[in-house]
Amino acid sequence: MALMIYSLALILLSGCFAPLLPPLNGFASEFMIYMSVFSDKNPDTIGTAILILAVVAGLAMIGGLAIACFTKAFGACFLGEPRTKCSQQSHEVPLGMRLSMVTLAISCVLLGLLAPYVLRLESSAIRNLAGCDPLEVGSAITLGCGLLSKFVMVSVLFLVIVIGLAVLRKKLISQRSVTTTVTWGCGYAKPDPRMQYTASSFAQPLVYLFKLLLRTHSRFHPPQGIFPEHADFNSHTEDLCQKNIYHTIFQGIVRTTSKLQWFQSGLLQLYVLYIALILLILLIWNNL
């Protein structure tokens, strides 16, 4: 596990990108959404106020939940002790696979740091898509670029501070000992990877809060008797969208199309007949 430094660094970066955290490109876009909501000219009507409230509270909540989600995924897959036999044997992927991911990661960083420039590059596309006064769009883009350049300034400051602190820390520990030991386990003598927090226990408080919506199934066989031999617990939260939306739609499509199955017999002669029939219909259509 410790050898997979490239994968670890890449997934860490993507973990910051996905919840739209600074200083990467995701945040630059989200920042623009926030500012466009706030720049509404007449925020006094109740309609716009509710809209602003919904967008801002929604984005903030999504941001918070996304951090929860990606720390869970990142933590359960990449951090701590390997939890299964398979993950003990994990190893770094070949150079080609790493290279493509590194390219994407570098683009994320660059798109974040060059955000004002990128927005300016897109200005003609935005002008065409916006469908309003080009002059107004132009001034909005200038405003956006101004805001983004300030954000880039903050990001650069952040990177400088990180480097500064890294140097300081190196200096602080240069004369001191750096030792390794086991993770502190409250005095427990035989820690085991299975005792680690799992992804489902990590998510439990949030899942509990949304239990009305998520409907987690759990199965619990408590230990019984004085010398219990067996006990187990497992919980499963189904993907709501997959179950209720995609599954329903695709099942519907499958049901409808299966009724047309007699049409597809697999006999070439019949297919030629279909073509001939269609041609005939089209010819008649044309002469009507």
Next chain:
Amino acid sequence: MIIASLFNLILALVAAPLLAGIINKTKACFAGRSGPSVWQNYYDLFKLFRKGLLYSQTTTLVFRIAPLISLACVLVAAALMPLGHANSLIHFPGDFIVFAYFLGLMRFFTVSGALDTGSSFEGMGASREVTFSALAEPAFFICLGVLAVQTGHYSLSGLFQEMSTELWSQLGPAIVISGVAIFIILLAENCRIPVDDPNTHLELTMIHEVMVLDNSGPDLGFILYASALKMWLYGSLLIGILIPVSDVHPLLNTLISTAALLVIAILVGLVESCMARLKLLHVPQLLLGATALAILALVFALR
């Protein structure tokens, strides 16, 4: 003006650990103890910076960089947060969004660092941290969004400067309610009672303290300093909204604001002395309460 901003930033960097000292002193006075000195945090920090490091063999790069990145995030946030009506060092429309998201980045790294140790205690704390902060975030954004939209200033500096007595007469209820909501967020984000108890060292009940159990030496120093600074920043946010100081001498502004920050520290101490930590299952109710207050502030602010 820039000298005033720089001075306020340096003041924040120097005086931030004092707030926790004052909170502890208040609690000690309330309990009839003499308590540790208000400078205790400084002694702790100096001690930690002179120590060596102890790492768990489970940890990776993530655990090592997490304290660094956390402190860097708070330092950037400090550059964005004004004190009173003086401008912050960096200010632009929407800076409060950048402020909140850098603190989000800090949370991401603290939580990842905690999960990196493979300790179930730390996993527990990390899990609570992401849950509670996801609930606190909407309240923060609604409060600041309401005030920003009503005043027409989208930077923290502009917003704080707008807080005059006239605005209080127009938007008084909305400002007070936002203040209460932000005070709740301050308590939650800084791991104070009633959300978290910084004094217990019982792993099963802690949130923030338990996430940094395996950190030591300068790394732990960075984390403690970062949380002290975070407290100062949230305090500054609260007084910036609540105190209508406008057009006074920069030095007087700094003095008034610092005094107000100390009052907030005493207030936090009083809250901690008067009540116990909530049951963990009730914390979401408190945070949703803060969100409800924020929405109420929006209703009052509608004209």
